[in-house]
Amino acid sequence: MKKGFLCNSVLYLLIFSGFAAAGTEQRFIGDINSGSLTEAVHLIPLLDERGRKILPSDNPLAPFSTRATCGDCHDYRKIRGGWHFNAVDPNVNPGRPGQPWIFADASTATQIPVSYRNWPGTFKPEQLGLSPWLFTLVFGRQMPGGGSGELVSLDPDEQIRQQLAGKLEINCLACHSRNSAYDQADFADQVTRQNWRWAAASASEFASVDGMVAKLPSGYDFNAPALMPEYGPDAPVIYYDKNIFDHKNRIFFEVSKNILDSRCNFCHTRNVIEPKQSQLNADIHLAAGLTCVSCHFNSIEHNIIRSYEGESLASSNPYASAVSCTACHLGDKSKPVPSAGYLAAPLPKHPGIPPIHFDKLSCTACHSGPWPDMQTGRVKTSRAHALGTYGADANDYILPHIVSVVFAKDSNGKIAPHNLLWPAFWAVMKDEKIEPLNIELVRETISGVIGEGRIPRIDDWPPMNDEKIITAIKTLSSVVTDGHPVYICGGKVRSLENEKLNVFEHQIAKPYLWPIAHNVRPSSQSLGVRRCQDCHSTDAAFSFGDVEVDSPLPAEKKLNKKMYEFQDIDSTYYKFFAFSFVFRPWMKLITILCSAILGFVLLLYGLKAMNRFLKWLSEG
């Protein structure tokens, strides 16, 4: 009896203690905010991926792991759910369409938007045959680690490579380092070299790495390098600056919550090729002393605010509705306390602008991006053109070609400035359904056909014509068994029918557009500041500007589209409306004059009536 009671008591104790443990979320010391505005000093030991302390005397030295080193005090699992790392999670609300990754390959005349997020118009990496391993190899250069870099590939061969390369853990230093010797370009280089385990350490100011996993055979064993001595020089080796360890073998990390703009810019630079002068204009917010994280901030969840209108519908960040153009500059009048003027944001007056503009246009339409020209220009971005990485092609013509600025309707129905990409890729068509082909298969099959007679501009469109497309489709037909190959470019699909190219429109060929918000111009350079005709005239770029149709086919390059075609507006109406502004000054003058006449007549007869009335009163 006593024994049974004891057993039961122990069992209940164990069960309840289990529940108690499950109910209490582990709180990390670095995530508890004491309320002090002082930054914590990060004098901490380096830990390798197994959590072992790294000592300068170790032989061989292991690269430090951010998951272990930073994760000792910060909740790595929570951080992993942040916007920069959660694209691979299909349950995350993708929010407003953003800049996709763009797979560009001049040898196959391809540029195609790719994203793990469900943004309409983008393709999933799997559709192109990009496994998480390949995706990270191609695009990891401008990732802060995590995401696809931590996914395990389904391909056994790739799994072996992943074992060698290690996980591309979230690189906290990519954003938080404030040391000017921290080199994100080195991180990008290590990703390409498949030195993923070493990447964060190599980029840091106190370590350097030699060697290249990409050169190692799949059977290489780091624990037994003597088995393959010929690959010894290629095996990655890390060197730490011995002087940075203190007497307790700790290291000072120069990190901060106040992220430097240059850290953001490594992945988020947007370089305007044309018009060049717009490059001179810094974003007005930065010029005013704000930083990127003044608006785009987050808590430990790292669910960074993208700061677009309506973000609170998609984001779990409680401040998502508090930081946007309108939230900071206009505030929410329904709130009991004034909310406008966040970080001294001035309240706009918008004199002479009818309020209907605010229903039809986003704030960025008038205030962001370069001043529109009658012909759209192009931009290069960090993530699309590997800006800032070692050996990045600095030529303006390199693929992908991003057309900007295009005033188009965005997802909430307002006209906003966008970047635009005309997809060009090889696909397979079956029963009206078109799916992109595996990019590696395409490259192996037709790069010889496409590259024939190439001119030296190797990263631009190859010289293409209908004959080349026909030959390439025929070549692809030999490897594509289900359906027939087609080529998509310039907004149209090309299929082979009776030895001739059949060109037709299809949803899949439509351009991908994503809204832009930067650089924000000063109010004195906003659209409409001079006169209504900045937008409302038949030669205003805003509506009647030419949008470049980018295509490898020279004949299609002249087929521009008009800006209003992206605004869901009747062109006849828009021309008519714009034309009415020619007479608008006269109309204003005449109506004012008419009001004056009416006023004068009323005044005259009013005075007369008063005169008569007073006379009548005085006569008794």
Add this chain to the structure above:
Amino acid sequence: MFQIISIIVFACLFAALLVQCILFPVVRPRRLSPVSLVRKCVHVFSLLLIEQKLTFLGVIKKLTFLLTAFSFLVLAATGFYQRLLYNLEISGYFLVIHVTFGAVLAVCLAALSLFWVESFRFDKNYLPRLQRFLNIQPFCGQPSDSTELLRKICFWLIFILAVPLILSIVLSMFKLFGTDWQELLADIHRYIALAFAVIVIAYTVLSIRFKIKQDFKES
């Protein structure tokens, strides 16, 4: 809000006009046979025609009036259609047409004010009514026709409302007022337009009744 107010106001106006037509027919005894109704419609239509006896100035006056009436109809249709039926801001072709005819109406009103204002003065025939209204002297003398009085009041109200109606929208086109004031001006324009429309409709009905009564007396 404006949509609901407008619907109520227009409903009340048309109900009041209907009640007036039923209770106070212009010609007694009331004739409601199909022939007489057609005759009435033809009579009302004939009021729009330009009479041959008119002088050149008379023709100009009549044409101005017709253009004013047409402009008003266009403006009322374009201005209230989207708002009353769909509670939408005026936009698209409606906006272009509205702005264009707005200018035409302003010019026509200015011209009409010059042409007609003298004949719409309240002369001494209205003094007895004023006396009765102010209660300063016992009512005596021949009272003026009440339809005509109402018509004259409507006439003056039309011109009084026309000034803020025009200015509220024209001034918003200049770089003078910020968003809050723009919204206020737009609201002023909307509500004055509603009042203006009501007065114009009332004036038109009263004018038709007055004209029919006059023609009946002459015949």
